[in-house]
Amino acid sequence: xxxxxxxxxxxxxxxxxxxxxxxxxxxxxxxxxxxxxxxxxxxxxxxxxxxxxxxxxxxxxxxxxxxxxxxxxxxxxxxxxxxxxxxxxxxxxxxxxxxxxxxxxxxxxxxxxxxxxxxxxxxxxxxxxxxxxxxxxxxxxxxxxxxxxxxxxxxxxxxxxxxxxxxxxxxxxxxxxxxxxxxxxxxxxxxxxxxxxxxxxxxxxxxxxxxxxxxxxxxxxxxxxxxxxxxxxxxxxxxxxxxxxxxxxxxxxxxxxxxxxxxxxxxxxxxxxxxxxxxxxxxxxxxxxxxxxxxxxxxxx
Numbered sequence: 001x002x003x004x005x006x007x008x009x010x011x012x013x014x015x016x017x018x019x020x021x022x023x024x025x026x027x028x029x030x031x032x033x034x035x036x037x038x039x040x041x042x043x044x045x046x047x048x049x050x051x052x053x054x055x056x057x058x059x060x061x062x063x064x065x066x067x068x069x070x071x072x073x074x075x076x077x078x079x080x081x082x083x084x085x086x087x088x089x090x091x092x093x094x095x096x097x098x099x100x101x102x103x104x105x106x107x108x109x110x111x112x113x114x115x116x117x118x119x120x121x122x123x124x125x126x127x128x129x130x131x132x133x134x135x136x137x138x139x140x141x142x143x144x145x146x147x148x149x150x151x152x153x154x155x156x157x158x159x160x161x162x163x164x165x166x167x168x169x170x171x172x173x174x175x176x177x178x179x180x181x182x183x184x185x186x187x188x189x190x191x192x193x194x195x196x197x198x199x200x201x202x203x204x205x206x207x208x209x210x211x212x213x214x215x216x217x218x219x220x221x222x223x224x225x226x227x228x229x230x231x232x233x234x235x236x237x238x239x240x241x242x243x244x245x246x247x248x249x250x251x252x253x254x255x256x257x258x259x260x261x262x263x264x265x266x267x268x269x270x271x272x273x274x275x276x277x278x279x280x281x282x283x284x285x286x287x288x289x290x291x292x293x294x295x296x297x298x299x300x301x
Contacts, residue, residue: 048065048067050066051063051065051066052064060075062074062075063075095132096130096131097129097130097131097132097300098127098128098129098130099127099299099301100298101126101127101143101145101296101298101299102123102296103122103124103126103145103147103261104124105121105124105261105292105294106119106120106292107121107149107290107292108290108291108292109183109288109289110288110290111163111286112151112153114162114163115153115155115160115162115163117153117155117183118151118153120150120151120153120184120185121149122148122149122150122187123147124145124146124147124148125145125146126143126145126189127143127144128142128144129141129142130195137196138194138195138196140192140193140194140195141192141195142190142191142192142193143191143193145189145190146186146189147187148186148187149183149184149186149212150184151182151183151184151185153182154180154182154183155180155181156179156180157180163286164284170274170282171282172280174220174221174280175221175229176218176219176220176233176235177218177220177229178216178218179216179218179219179232181216181217181237182215182216183214184215185212185213185214186212187210187211187212190209190210191206191207191245191263192206192207192208193206193247194206201248201250202248202249202250202251203248203249204246204247204248204249205247206244207245208243208263209240209241209242210240210265211238211239212238212239212290213237213238214236214237214238214239215235215237216235216272217235218232218235218272219232219233233274234276235273235274235275236272236273237270237271237272238270238271238272238273239267239269239271240267240271241267241290242266243263243264243265244263245262245264246263247262249296249298254300255299255301256297256299256300257297257298257300258296259295259298260294260295260296261292261293261295261296262291262293263291263292263294264290265290266287266288266290267286267287267290268285268286268287269285270283270284270286271283
């Protein structure tokens, strides 16, 4: 009897002890990560058929837009106007144009034609500036051109009869006998032009003034007594021309153009001055014309 009680007590105690044993549990923690992103969907631009500004008393001003038959109203104070400053600055700067020219051409001078001289060929360089007028295709420009006309002709009065043959008197009454003149010359030209741009073509008309410098020879006195024509003297001959011009430019690119150019000038005098003594000079009344045909390569900045 006692043994049974002891056995029951032992079993009860053992069950109580094992029932208090700690057990380790596994806990799983899940983290939910949510990523937010913004996707912009850009719709193709649709032409606005009509835009009307509306203003009513005690109401906000609105802009009414008509697009594909549908009307939309937008409050004026919600509009944000964006300007392209770079583009506006560029357009503003383009009212003035600057550049250079390369010339290649032929000149026909009526004075030298009377001496049976051939036409001269020449090359030249120039700079120019142009100003657009009234936001239109019209513009006005000025420039300066320098030419060198490469003539090989030299007229000799001792062998030929010409329009310049004869005696001349300088400002101090020293007599000079014409001997020779060359048709090669250096020329400076100042053109003023009015342009009109038509797509890639730019025709222009204008006027110019130019001065040409030739080399001439006269026979005069060396100053030794008795005074005789015993010395060949070098003179510089200058001619001032006033004339008109026409030109047609064609743009190859935004910076390069080619042009055909024609001008015609008239001179009424030749002014001669002694090369080594500027105090000896005289002027002749020789009216002549000069026509030039040029091919130009034009560069615009």
